[in-house]
Amino acid sequence: MRFLSLRDLDQTEGTVQLQKTSTDDNGKTNIVLVPAPSRTDPNDPLRWPRWKKHVAFTSVCAFTFLTNYAIGGLAPAFYILSIEFSQTMTSTSHLLLYPILVLGLFNFFWVPLANYFGKRPVFVFASLLLCLCYVWGAVATSFKSLLWSNIIAAFAGSSTEALGAAIVNDLYYLHERGSKMGIYMNAISGGNTLGPLICGFVVQSLGWRWHKWIAVILTAVNFVAVLLFVPETRYHRDATTPGISNNISASTSEEAVDIEKAVSTGVTAIRRTSDEQIPQVPKKTFAQDLKLWSGTPPTNLFKMFIRPFPMIAYPAVIYSFLCYSISLVIVVAVNILNSFVLQAPPYNWSPQINGLINIPGLLGNLFGAWAGGDLVDMWCAWRTKKNKGIFEPESRLYLLIIPFFLTSAGCVLFGYGVQNTMSWVALFFGYGMISVALTATPTITMAYVSDCALPVNSDALLLVNGLKNVVAFGFLYGVVPWVEEVGYVDCFGTMAGIFVAIVGIGAMLLILYGARVRHATAKWQVILD
Template sequence: MRKDRNALYEGDKVNLIPMPTDDPNDPLNLPAWRTWAAIGSLCLFGAMAAAAELILGAMLPVFVIQYSPIGKYPPSYKILQYIHLPENVNSLRALEDLNQNAGPPIWRTFLLSSLPVLMIGLSNFFFVPLAITFGRRPVVLVSGLIAISGAVWAGHSTSLNSHLGARSIQAIGAGTVESLIPFIISDMVFLHQRNKAISLVFGIQGLLIVILGIATPWIIIRVNWNWVYFITAIAAGVFWIVVFLFMPETRYYRTDNEMKGVSRHPLLPGQSRPPIDLTEHAPRTWKRDLMPWGGPVHVKRGLMAFVHTLQTFFYPHIFFVTLLNSATIAATLAAGYTVSPQLLAEPWSWPFEHLGFLLFSVLISAIAVFLISGLLADGLANLIAKRRGRRDPEIQALNLIPPTVISLIGTVLFGIAGDEPGKYGWPTFLVGLGFISYGFLATNSIGVVYVLECYPHMAGPALVNIGSFRSIIAFLLVFDVAEWIARMGYLRTFGIYMGLLGGFILFIPIIFMFGEGWRKRWPGPTERVDVNVVKE
């Protein structure tokens, strides 16, 4: 047994944290191919569940026209392939004028993208406690069906109100992407692999969103916008089947020592984990893994998880990470919602069918997230851990600095290019979008890892803070962004996000210096009945 609990390294040897048990049904004892197949299936499903947020954000001019007075003459939105907004005219104001004071205000149409952000935040309050109560697998499968049904409804909607209702239902199902999927991944991988695994999820999601996003304008012009939802629903249905086949139940209870990397069984010299014991435990079977529902129901644990969510939100380090994520996701959503009108306007005059290519900046960002905030961030954290003997969560604060700075630079580029398109080319505009997207994806994955490392014994409630509160706060920061830009322009609007990000950059060193003391002062509930921990 190791003397130093939580020690990630002993010499050149990597210790396993959490420590697997001798049970073949322990998710940490899955074969490597099965672990990565499960994570991959979650990536694919999560991408389709969340795809509508960025893709439809870039396609909002379609719905502005669809629900304007000229929308009475379908398919009126297809005129976008023939018109360009004039130069030196605020593109958002020009879109608003299409309503002719008779259609819904532009902010209400833009709720098609911003309202789902609020619903995702609210749904996370319930999904994680439900996953703790009933198990991860049934909640993922049910939420997937909710997301698919919402997409089908959206495709059949014929009014803005119906469309908003469908998008809300779709977002409730997509809420699993925000906190439940990282929660499940934390059940399946070790501490030294988490940056890589979680950044891989967001990276692959970015790749699939870009692929679908490039095709979206062609689908809208050659078929109609309804089929964007139908294709999303079909793809999500296929990936739901993949999740059903490859993702087993990952809820598993460990002792507090095992969460810190100490085995409950004596280990022989040279052993890094206890061997599988089939005399004490039933073997893992496909029949058991494919059961949609398995294991006991723990109502008390679920209720306590909800209480602990509210409790941990006010821990200063968790509060900071949540607000930082709120600022980066708000800047990303604001840019995503307002990028296409300016590209359609003079002097850039992008053809509508080419709008999907703007998502290449998001693709490059997603690749960079995996390489820099995944592999490189894990490497940095493990290198420092090797020198210190343990991997402290505050190492992740150092990893937060580059993406936050890059996101800040992105808001500047996006704002100045949006206000002066004649002086700055569209590449500057899209580089700004890419920098902002990278900042969000990277701070999201790193923030999730930080929270998991701070409170591994109550990972679910701590993750809900990122998934729920940040989405609610982000909604408040973006739901009226179209009106802001129509009144103030791009640079002054994105100056709001510049100020927020600049302030958070100044606080990152404080987290690095005082985070350990805060964790000791607020270690979490002493009665750990909420997540995976059981008594010795």
Template sequence: MGMWILESRSMEHVPGTTRYFDDPERPQAATAETVGLKCDTSGAVPIILVPQPSDDPNDPLNWPLWKRDVIMLILCVVSIFATSLGPILAANTITMALIFSRKFTDIAILTGYFLLGVGVAGILCVPSARIWGKRHLFLLGTVIVIFSSAWGGASRSYNSLLWARIFQGVGTAPFEALVNAAVGDLYFVHERGKRMALTNLAVFGGAFFTPIVVGKITDTIGWSWTFYFVAIFTSACLPLVIFYVPETAYRRSAHLNIDLIASNASVRHSYPKSDDGHQLQTLNQQIGESEQAPLDPEAAQRRTVDINSSIPQRSFSQTLLPFNGRVSDESFWKLFLRPFPLFAHPAILWACLIQGSMIGWTVFIGIILAAIFIGPPLLWGEVNTGYAYTGAFLGAVIGFLIAGALADWSAKYMTRKNGGIYEPEFRIVLVIPQLIFGCAGLFLFGITADKLIDYSYIIPIVAFGLEVGGMVIGAVAASLYIVDAHRDIAVEAFTCILIFKNFFTCGLTWSAYDWLVKSGTLEVFMWISGIQVFICLLSIPMYVFGKRNRSFFHRHDILKITGLA
């Protein structure tokens, strides 16, 4: 048992467990299991590339790191605009209720319909992304966000705005469902931590900047422009998506997925060619050369062999096509149904709870915050109410910084302590700061939000920031664990998370305000806080038994049992 993770009793090598580091001064540690594997030798200690890149120049793992980062940055920017549509009515709830002569709950439900659109469309993203890749969905999602945002701004009736909100959710779905999965397409395990933190900040945290500016925009030029600006800025991003976001899905030979194979013997291949931009060598080269010369990054780069030139690289015009052929021969309807039985998978259910519950509480607070600050005793207007979301935005940014700093560092530290063997369960450690900050924020908000006469209004704002920071950290932990432990079903797993969090949150929007009025803020948030503490504590058995869980579900594949493999 390494680092309190129980070993499998049935398998010698469990998919997801990989050798992460190898020290050239101790070559004997790499001889039996990892000889011939490509490594990144740009650092002091070589890092084995997981998964192994192919010799195909069209393999995204062979693209220069700057190109992969540009792709991810563009997707993050569009994701911010798309997901900003979720809380776009938060600071305007009372104003919109007066404009459309509707109840507070009716306006809150408009956010629920947005989430419903995300959830339903997200289910359809899975088979489409699996069969034809992700590019066409990113293109389609961007276009839908543009026209539905313009539609929302032009709406002059409640029903028209309701349908615009549904389509806005449909356009947002590809970004919520697939951006995190694209991290697994574009990056090796040791590169994912900071990038996954960035994508989660974009998808879940960037939206909290929206209410800050929405109140001021509404007060100055009208509520319609909150939607028009999303349409304008997303339109500016559309050419970037068209020209600079090629297909990231790739048909990778099974023997290259050394994190997914279930036998040590399976990794004993020799891959003499290197990939691009990284300073790489195979381990057998390292072992032979490390005794002759010290590890020097420039020397390592000079020893790098070019990618196999016999495989033609796609032209720029070919990368502009929305489809580059099928990336899977599987049935559409089988893929459509695949996420549903995976809710019985403990790791995926854990990820749904860790990520989805905190997102639900975040939306819950976002909905009621306007009522708390616009009502007595503060009687704020929509501008100041919008500014109250500053705490949530700063919390998201701080959560991103904490997750980005800890994600890769903690994994590398624990891997060294574990003799160079990386276990995906090391990612679960990030739930600790979620428990500390997120649950503290929920408790503090519940205690102070309905006693603004006794407490400063700053305290619930700070509490909201703590809760959002915990949400972002938890989202990173769950996403990284799914990608590293179950990359072969990552798209389906992220769809399960998307379905759970959106339908769960949609339900909260229907009942949030009425629940609060009936039971009071303190009682409601004591229940919410207690539930969240329990969910975070589920990470302990997930960490301890996670490896056995991976082994069990590799041998008892739910998708094979249900005929959906």
């Protein structure tokens, strides 16, 4: 057993040349493709046709969306379920709390299996299991049975938490990473906002069981999509190979797409190669893509299970999981509590109307994903150009200022609004502002982790996604008695203070000293070979 450093796997240590000014094409800026796609293997996921990438990525995003859609989406029915099954407010909240814990913990089960056996067999099995669990939940006749159906469904859905984020790095280049991570985060958060919105109308008209039956239908369709259109994306590449600068000008986003299209179809013109034709590895057929077995790496499974844990030493990992944790805590706290607030006096809303609170939540998620994804990519492109084409991962962190202000203010507004029985407008605005953090913060910080530790990004993201749910569970398990004891103002005011401290102070320190820390930690031998 020996340990390696990030420098052994990637000599760039996260600082790469992402843009290159052409000397023979009117000085236009060319995008450098990072990581470098294989010159000889059309089966490299980076060289897949764009439609194939997008269909596979969309199928995985749908999988993670449906996990949260049926579990978190049940929140508007909590008040009704507490009456039907004679459960307390705290007990009913367990329908969401324990799945959150499972969604985090079982990342530590699925990711090592996927690294060893491949991502495809994990996704195929887990998507089928998710569908079966929703059938179980739809026919459950007791609270305990419904609870366990949610827990096992969360076990299946946890396969997408870290692996879905890792697929972004399997299929797309660094300059696309922010926007695609934003889409993925919208898929996760969208289940928790669009799910309750739809569930409110379904519960009012058809009953809560039909919410589960709709999820059964959707997950069955998604299982077929995963089975047919998600090939294996695990691919071993030489991480020390520098990026490829394509000789197609890429001064606009449309031209950047042309570069990607050229590479993904194999019609590349790469500056650092000769004009001689490069022998190509045979391209896999559709039937070969459907195989579940893609071999195993030259290591044992036990090492795969213990390999991620030493990486908690990296500051980027610590910062990302803490930011994600507090963002998740605040949003889920509102999900748990809002039905007990809005369906009880003095509001007395029906579940159908209660579900409408997720409209500002959805809008906040969409804005946060755009701000943390596309806007960050545009900001980084500008910063990189100003830095003579050199990309520094810390460039992403500047735009954390958006959730820093919006979410902390939203927390205070929601807490004061509930405690002082303010208009529903105040509660809606507060929740919308809070929801920005659930997509913007992890989109930025998980892309930052991938930039810093690309060769081991699936293990690093495993720690982020696994630990954030454990921390969130600890907070949320006591959120109901906490609110009952101190009130909404103190509860949400405290969460706002924690959010400001973690996101704000951490970002400032990493912006100032992150590059030095990153280069220093790249020498640490904490990666198990």
